[in-house]
Amino acid sequence: MPRLDHYWQSLNPVALALLPLALLFASAAALRRGAYRVGLLRRRRFDVPVVVVGNITVGGTGKTPLVVWLTRHLRSHGWRPGIVSRGYGGRASHWPQQVRADSDVGVVGDEAVMLAEATGCPMCVGPDRPAAVQALLDHANVDIVISDDGLQHYALARNLEIVVVDGQRRLGNGLPLPAGPLREPRSRLRGVDIVVVNGEASGDGECAMAMRPGNVTGLRNEAVARLQSFAGRQVHAVAGIGNPTRFFDMLRDHGLEVIEHCFDDHHRFRAADLSFDPALPVLMTGKDAVKCRRLPCDNCWVVGVEAQPDARFVDRLNLALKDLVNG
Numbered sequence: 001m002p003r004l005d006h007y008w009q010s011l012n013p014v015a016l017a018l019l020p021l022a023l024l025f026a027s028a029a030a031l032r033r034g035a036y037r038v039g040l041l042r043r044r045r046f047d048v049p050v051v052v053v054g055n056i057t058v059g060g061t062g063k064t065p066l067v068v069w070l071t072r073h074l075r076s077h078g079w080r081p082g083i084v085s086r087g088y089g090g091r092a093s094h095w096p097q098q099v100r101a102d103s104d105v106g107v108v109g110d111e112a113v114m115l116a117e118a119t120g121c122p123m124c125v126g127p128d129r130p131a132a133v134q135a136l137l138d139h140a141n142v143d144i145v146i147s148d149d150g151l152q153h154y155a156l157a158r159n160l161e162i163v164v165v166d167g168q169r170r171l172g173n174g175l176p177l178p179a180g181p182l183r184e185p186r187s188r189l190r191g192v193d194i195v196v197v198n199g200e201a202s203g204d205g206e207c208a209m210a211m212r213p214g215n216v217t218g219l220r221n222e223a224v225a226r227l228q229s230f231a232g233r234q235v236h237a238v239a240g241i242g243n244p245t246r247f248f249d250m251l252r253d254h255g256l257e258v259i260e261h262c263f264d265d266h267h268r269f270r271a272a273d274l275s276f277d278p279a280l281p282v283l284m285t286g287k288d289a290v291k292c293r294r295l296p297c298d299n300c301w302v303v304g305v306e307a308q309p310d311a312r313f314v315d316r317l318n319l320a321l322k323d324l325v326n327g
Contacts, residue, residue, distance in 0.1 A: 005059060008172040008181045015179045022179035029152075029176070029184060036154040043157040044130040048137065049144045049324045051160045054151025056188050057171060057181040060242025060265070062198035062211060063164040064111060064287070065307035067148045071119040073314075074144060077321065082142035084132040086149060087112050087125030089266040096126030096135040105291050110266055113290045115148060129156040144324075151192075152183055160320050161192040164209070166243065167199015193320060196313050198246075207313035213250060214304030219289055219297055227303065230283070231255030236276045238284040240267035240291075247285055251303070256283075263288075271295050 007014040035041040053070065055061045067083065074081045087097060090109035097108050101117035112125045122140030126132040129150050136142060150156060151163065165171070172181040189195050194207060201208040216225045235256055239247045240263035251258050259280070263273070267288075274282055274297045282300045284292065289302040309317075 004178060005181065008175075008179075009169065011173050011175075015173055015175060018179035019175065022176040025178070026176040026182075026185065033154065033184075041155070043155060044133075045157040046130075046133055046137065046145070048142065049159040050133065050147060050156060051144065051162065052147045052150050052156075052158045053162045053164065054147070054149050055164050056151065056184045056186075057166070057169075058177065058183060058242075059166070059169070059181060060246070061164040061166045062209065062246075062307065064115065064148060065211060065305055066162070066164055066196065066209065066309070067115065067146055068118045069307040069309065070146060070317075071121050073317070074146075074321075077318075079321075080141060080143045081119075081146055082122040082124070082136045082140055082144070083115055083119065083146050083148055084123070084129060084136055084150070085109075085112050085115065085125045085147070086127060086129075089268075090125065095128065096124050096132040098135070098139055099123040099125055106268075110287055110291050111148070114287050117290065118286065129153040159324055160194075162194045162196060162317075163189060163192045165189075165195060165197045165206075166246075167197045167201075167208075168246070169243075194313065194316050196309060201310075207316065208310045209313065210308045210310075211246070211250065212306050212308055213254065214306045216283070216301050216303050219284070219292060219300035219302055221298075225301070227251075227254050227256075230281065233257065234259065234280055236261060236280050236282045238274065238282060238288060239263065240269070240288050241265055241285055247303075247305075250305075251283065267291075269295060271297075274300060 053063050053067050071081045087109040090107050092107045099108050099112045099116045103113050105113050108125050116123045124132045124136035176182045196207040196209050198209050213227045216227050237258045238261045242265050244262045248258050248260050269291050283303050
């Protein structure tokens with residue numbers, strides 16, 4: 001039977017049957033947003049700017065590579081960024097948790113370890129986002145905080161909101177969960193600072209972002225290759241991410257013959273998951289790699305992915321950062 005998200009791209013009998021639940025979800029979400037807006041529920045503010053990078057849909061949109069790009073951009077402009085996130089998939093006995101590149105994925109979550117490894121930034125995770133920010137500030141010399149996801153965590157006051165939209169799936173059938181992919185209504189996009197599309201921008205005011213493959217590195221060694229070196233070859237491609245199709249398509253676009261192996265988002269890999277017949281190179285994402293480092297796979301390769309926002313996004317971001325400096 002297809003997964004529920006299979007029905008989120010069109011108005012079909014399954015989506016329409018779930019519409020009553022979707023209306024309940026949308027009503028509850030609207031009441032919660034309203035309670036924060038009128039002050040019935042309190043937001044917590046901090047002495048440093050907070051930038052939220054999130055989405056209004058369920059599933060991968062490309063926000064995590066954008067967070068990596070954003071940390072580098074901020075550093076190049078003299079900022080000292082830190083990151084907070086949910087720590088999804090982590091099973092820590094207490095929160096918040098500080099994260100390093102060598103942290104246990106089972107404790108703090110796969111995306112958190114990947115971000116810490118990719119950015120080298122101080123990072124803290126926990127379901128209570130304001131508590132994670134406070135712990136980060138107590139622990140590290142940070143002058144700006146990036147919240148990876150957290151657009152709907154209204155208890156955390158923010159100075160800048162960036163929403164990432166998937167350029168292929170867009171907003172799906174436009175219905176709220178569980179009938180569609182929307183966490184919040186389409187109108188929410190009008191209230192954010194920057195909307196960036198992972199792909200081609202088509203709406204008024206949208207910025208565009210491309211995803212480019214970086215280096216390909218050995219999972220268990222220091223070997224480095226270029227993705228083009230695998231062109232014309234058959235490979236196994238492993239993906240336990242929100243939108244595995246985008247990863248597989250990128251490999252095919254560079255001439256690889258891909259045998260797809262899809263796993264659930266945040267899947268906990270075992271050795272058997274990487275053992276295939278025939279024995280071909282196994283390519284995976286960075287998010288999956290942090291869970292596979294200790295598994296026996298001498299022919300496994302990690303494909304780096306880099307976000308490249310367009311000039312419009314960079315200009316609008318720099319203007320927003322200037323406003324933050326000027327108060």
